[in-house]
Amino acid sequence: MIQAWREFLDSWALFGTAYLTGWFAALLLALLGVLVVARRQVLIGLAIAQASTFGIALAIWLGELLPSVSHHAHHGPPLLASIGAAVVAAWATLGPASRGRVPDAVAAWIWLACSAGAVLLLAHSPHGTEEVETLMFSTLLGADDHDLWMFGVATVAAITVIARNRRALLLTATDRETARALGQPVDWIDRGTAWAVGLAVGSTLHATGTLYTFGCLVLPALAARYLCSRMVQMLWVAPMLALACSFAAFVIANSADLPPAQVAIAAQALVLVVARLVPLLRADVH
Template sequence: MLETVLLFREALYGALVIAIACSVLGVYVVLRRIVFVGAAIAQLSSAGIALALFLGGLGVSGLTAHPTAFAVVFALAGAMFFGLGGGQRAGVPPDATIGVAYAVAAATAILLLAKAAGGEAHDILLQGNILGITRADTLVLLAVSLPVLLVHVLFYKEFLFVSFDRETARTLGYRVVFWNLFLYFTLGLVIAFAMQFAGVMLVFNFLVIPAVTGLLLARSMSGIFTVAVLSATVAAVIGFSISVPFDLPSGPAIIAVSGVLALLAWPMRVLQRR
C-alpha cells in the first residue's frame, strides 16, 4: 500500500500545499462567515477555465493556451466584487449575490464545456484531478502559496483587525476597503490555482472544514490556525493514502476524512465546555 502511495508522492505534495494554503485562508473565510464566497470564487474560476477551453475549441489562439490566466482573472474579478460588498449597494443581500454568482458560473462552465471538450472535463473541474499533479505543478502551487502565506504572516494584525471590527479599525486610520480587498485578493489567487488541480469541491472543503475543526477545538487564533493546518494535512495524507490503493476518487476521500475529523472534534468541544 505504501509503495502505491509513494508512486504518487508528487501528487501528495501538491495536495498538501493546497491543503495548507486553503486551510490558513479558510480561518478567515469561516470566521467572517463568507464560506460560500469561497465556493462562488472557485466556481467562477472553473468558468474561466471552461471559457479558455471553449475558445481553444473555436481555434482562438493566444491566451486560450493558458487556462490558468482565465481562472485567475475570473477568480480575482469575483474576489474583488465580493470584497467590495457584492451588490449590497444595489440593495441585494450579499448571500443572494453569492448564490447568483455560483449558479451562473456553474451553468456557464457546463455549457461552455459541453461545446468545448469531452464530458470528463466537467468532472475534472468539479472533482479535480489530484493524482495528476506533477512536480512542476507543485512548484507552481508553492510559488503562489508561499508569498500568500508570507503576506498573511506579515499582515496578520491588519487582516485580523478589519475582519473583527472594521468600524474601530477605520477610526484608527486603517484603510479598511484596501485591507479587505487585499484579503479577498489572496483568497482569489489561491483558489484560482488550487481549483485547477483539486476541483471546486475539494477547494471548498479545505476552505471550510479544517477551519471549523479548528474553531471547535481551539480557543485562540493561533490555535485555530494550527488545528486547521494540521487537520487539513492529516485529511490530505489519510484520504490520499486510502484512495490510491482502493481505487477511490482522491478528492471525495480527502473530504470524507476532513468530515470525520470535524465530527470527532464536535464532542470534544462539548466536553471542553462542561
C-alpha cells in the first residue's frame, strides 16, 4: 500500500493535472447527480453523455468536411459541440419542455439516435471511430490545465448555488406541483438544472469520456440514498463518495497499471452494492 502511494506521488508530476481534473469532475457530477436521481431520471444522464459524444463526432466530421474548421483534438469546436449537444439533450429531458413526455422514452431515443449517429458520421473517417470509441470508454489522462480550471470554477459555482437553494431545488425535483403552488419559479429551476447538467456533462465527457461521466453522475447519488437519512445529506455524501472512490481508484490504477476511469467507476459500483446492504443490516440490528 505504501509502495502504491509512493508510486502515485511519483506520477504526480506527469498526471497531477489529470488527477485533479478527475476529482473536480467527480465532485461536480456527483453533486448534480443528486438532482438527477431525485427527479427519477437516472437514464437521462446516459442520454446526455451520449449526445455529447455525438456532438464531438459531429465536430470531427465537420472538421474533415470543412478543413477550415479546426478539429484540434482537445479544445475548440469539439469542446463546444460536446457542450452544445449535451445542453440540447439536457434541455429536452430536464427543461420545462420535457413535461408531459415519458422521460425514459426520450432518454432511450436520444441514446440510440446519438450512438448510431456518432458511428455513422465517422464510419469513413481514418481516426474518427477510434476517437469516439476512446471517448466512450473514457480517457481521463488526456485532461490539461484548461480542463482543471474549468472544472475547478464550475465545481465551486455549483456548490455555492446548490447550497444556497438546496431546499427549493429538492422540492422542485421531488414535488413540482407543490413547489409551483408555493410560488417557486419551477420553469426557471428546470432551465437552470438543464443548463448545469448539460454544461457539466458536455465539458466532463470531452475531458474524461462517457463511462466516467455517466458513472460519476449517477452511482454516488444512488449509493448516497442508502447511506443518508435525509435528502439534504445526499448533497454532500454523494460528492464525498465520488471523490473518495476516484482518489483510491487513481492510486490503485497507477500502481496496477490499469485505466483510472474504469477503476473509479468499478469502485463506485462496488460502493453502491455495499451501501445497499447498509439499510438491510440496520434493519437486522433493530
